[in-house]
Amino acid sequence: MMLNPETGAPANEVVLEAIGLTKHFPVRRKLRDLFNRTHDAVHAVDDVHLTLRRGRVTALVGESGSGKSTVARLLAQLYPRTAGDIQLHGQSTKVKGGRQFRQYAARVQMIFQDPFASLNPVHTIRYHLTRSLKIHHNAGNSAEELEAALNNLLTRVSLTPPERYLDKFPHELSGGQRQRVAIARALGADPEALLADEPVSMLDVSIRLGVLNLLRDLKERLNLAILYITHDIASARYFADDTMVMYAGRMVEGGDSESVTQSPAHPYTRLLIDSAPDPDRIANMLGDAADRGNGEPPSLIKPPSGCRFHPRCPMAMPRCHTDLPVRLEIGDKPGHWAACWLYDEATVAAQPPGSAAAGHSPEAVTVAADAHPEEVR
Ligand SMILES: Nc1ncnc2c1ncn2[C@@H]1O[C@H](COP(=O)(O)OP(=O)(O)OP(=O)(O)O)[C@@H](O)[C@H]1O
Numbered sequence: 001m002m003l004n005p006e007t008g009a010p011a012n013e014v015v016l017e018a019i020g021l022t023k024h025f026p027v028r029r030k031l032r033d034l035f036n037r038t039h040d041a042v043h044a045v046d047d048v049h050l051t052l053r054r055g056r057v058t059a060l061v062g063e064s065g066s067g068k069s070t071v072a073r074l075l076a077q078l079y080p081r082t083a084g085d086i087q088l089h090g091q092s093t094k095v096k097g098g099r100q101f102r103q104y105a106a107r108v109q110m111i112f113q114d115p116f117a118s119l120n121p122v123h124t125i126r127y128h129l130t131r132s133l134k135i136h137h138n139a140g141n142s143a144e145e146l147e148a149a150l151n152n153l154l155t156r157v158s159l160t161p162p163e164r165y166l167d168k169f170p171h172e173l174s175g176g177q178r179q180r181v182a183i184a185r186a187l188g189a190d191p192e193a194l195l196a197d198e199p200v201s202m203l204d205v206s207i208r209l210g211v212l213n214l215l216r217d218l219k220e221r222l223n224l225a226i227l228y229i230t231h232d233i234a235s236a237r238y239f240a241d242d243t244m245v246m247y248a249g250r251m252v253e254g255g256d257s258e259s260v261t262q263s264p265a266h267p268y269t270r271l272l273i274d275s276a277p278d279p280d281r282i283a284n285m286l287g288d289a290a291d292r293g294n295g296e297p298p299s300l301i302k303p304p305s306g307c308r309f310h311p312r313c314p315m316a317m318p319r320c321h322t323d324l325p326v327r328l329e330i331g332d333k334p335g336h337w338a339a340c341w342l343y344d345e346a347t348v349a350a351q352p353p354g355s356a357a358a359g360h361s362p363e364a365v366t367v368a369a370d371a372h373p374e375e376v377r
């Protein structure tokens with residue numbers, strides 16, 4: 001077994017696992033709802049399976065509202081879940097605030113999109129980092145040890161020399177430096193997993209790469225398991241070892257990043273890639289071409305039956321309207337799967353050769369997506 005030189009922990013060991021993770025947010029009821037017995041809920045996350053391993057970055061990609069942040073918050077135990085399990089080193093976890101939460105947070109830390117909002121403007125960098133070290137009992141036993149730990153944290157995130165930053169306030173730093181401080185604060189807990197929810201999307205394009213490279217460096221040196229949430233499938237290809245694609249609360253494709261981004265199997269993943277670098281343009285791109293869903297993500301209060309993508313899918317078959325797709329192996333690389341009936345042997349056998357649904361025919365999807373190129377611009 002390969003051991004990491006710095007931490008001594010086995011490489012690729014599973015740290016955190018989501019099993020059938022589900023979150024429904026109740027919709028606030030109106031007076032008239034008291035008389036009918038329906039309990040509406042936003043189906044934000046349904047039956048999500050996800051594994052985070054030491055020394056690996058797993059990207060979670062999807063357009064706005066697909067449930068990515070909800071998955072991260074569930075994994076961080078910031079929300080109670082509706083169903084499913086979260087296992088830390090194979091042990092089921094259910095955190096009910098206070099001490100239990102702190103113990104969990106010592107191992108699983110979150111980094112948010114907006115580093116300015118996540119740092120308190122009235123406190124210095126020293127205060128933020130000291131607090132994190134103290135809460136997680138990593139501050140040492142003397143002023144010298146604390147100072148050494150603070151210097152070490154800032155050095156880890158390349159804010160050197162540390163003295164230049166320790167007594168500054170958040171507003172005195174650039175966006176990239178603030179995000180580095182937020183990362184240093186997370187490292188103050190000495191965690192095993194980092195959940196990074198769009199950690200670079202609010203930063204200038206020119207400094208995004210530096211922060212991603214820092215996270216990659218930390219992954220390698222500290223053998224961290226990292227969940228990297230992003231809209232940008234191109235950055236997942238660059239930065240993540242594994243990539244999972246989410247649509248309307250469900251996982252639709254997963255595998256190693258190279259397979260998922262170079263030979264995407266699910267029609268939705270193909271559309272994300274064709275519309276990169278900004279997958280949000282997918283809505284415009286589909287436009288009238290597939291107007292069945294108005295090119296908008298579906299309502300999550302009454303999600304579409306069968307495959308949630310079927311109203312927008314250029315390749316939808318009758319079965320997709322009714323049957324929820326299961327994970328099907330694509331067969332090009334071990335572990336590459338898609339929840340799409342195009343890859344079901346029964347579907348493939350039933351189609352005449354050369355038809356759109358026969359086996360891998362992602363080109364057909366590309367053509368459909370390109371049908372209205374003027375809308376792409
Ligand atoms: N606290 C909440 N109460 C009710 N609905 C919520 C709550 N949080 C999220 N939702 C809903 O759950 C769905 C998923 O939201 P989520 O924030 O997880 O998406 P996301 O993929 O992170 O989107 P974005 O890319 O915009 O950050 C959305 O429809 C959202 O409106």
Ligand SMILES: [Mg+2]
Nearest residue numbers: 068069070197
């Ligand atoms: Mg989000």
